[in-house]
Amino acid sequence: MKLSESFYVREDVVQISRELLGKVLVTRFGNKITSGIITETEAYRGVIDKASHAYNNRRTARTEIMYRRGGTAYVYLCYGIHSLFNVVTNRENIPHAVLIRSIVPDKGIKVMLERRGVQAAGKKTFSGPGSVSQALGIHYSDTGASLSGNKIWIEDAGNHIAPKQIKVSARIGVGYAGKDALLPYRFFIDAA
Numbered sequence: 001m002k003l004s005e006s007f008y009v010r011e012d013v014v015q016i017s018r019e020l021l022g023k024v025l026v027t028r029f030g031n032k033i034t035s036g037i038i039t040e041t042e043a044y045r046g047v048i049d050k051a052s053h054a055y056n057n058r059r060t061a062r063t064e065i066m067y068r069r070g071g072t073a074y075v076y077l078c079y080g081i082h083s084l085f086n087v088v089t090n091r092e093n094i095p096h097a098v099l100i101r102s103i104v105p106d107k108g109i110k111v112m113l114e115r116r117g118v119q120a121a122g123k124k125t126f127s128g129p130g131s132v133s134q135a136l137g138i139h140y141s142d143t144g145a146s147l148s149g150n151k152i153w154i155e156d157a158g159n160h161i162a163p164k165q166i167k168v169s170a171r172i173g174v175g176y177a178g179k180d181a182l183l184p185y186r187f188f189i190d191a192a
Contacts, residue, residue: 008070017043036103054095066095082130
């Protein structure tokens with residue numbers, strides 16, 4: 001079942017980031033459906049978070065999507081190469097977002113491997129936000145897509161993640177954010 005808008009429009013982006021673990025990110029492009037169980041996320045708290053693209057109320061053509069109502073896809077191009085998929089949360093004009101960093105493949109694995117350009121899945125095939133988007137066929141041109149539509153959405157498949165399986169750390173690659181880089185906003189499932 002698709003997550004309802006009420007899941008996304010809540011105020012606590014950190015809690016939403018944690019609760020996205022175990023949910024299933026699904027894409028349908030043409031007649032190809034692919035999906036993966038979300039295993040790693042990072043929360044970004046908008047205007048007060050120096051690691052956020054919207055820090056200090058920054059509004060650009062790229063970040064304007066972050067100011068939309070929760071339940072919208074924010075996909076941006078990183079290093080001119082990788083499309084990175086984020087879930088916009090909270091109410092309109094509060095630019096919170098959750099970056100999806102890793103998945104475990106669920107449906108359409110053959111298509112996902114083809115998109116990644118590999119014959120078989122390795123430990124890092126679906127790890128890293130650029131790899132996630134590439135495997136699921138998400139492109140930066142998909143930014144602004146509604147997560148209640150039929151192109152990109154997130155489902156609750158009833159996967160139970162025990163609290164002891166959830167690990168928390170600082171976010172990755174945001175050293176420029178000073179003390180905000182140390183915030184415990186990264187969540188991931190410990191498979192051990």
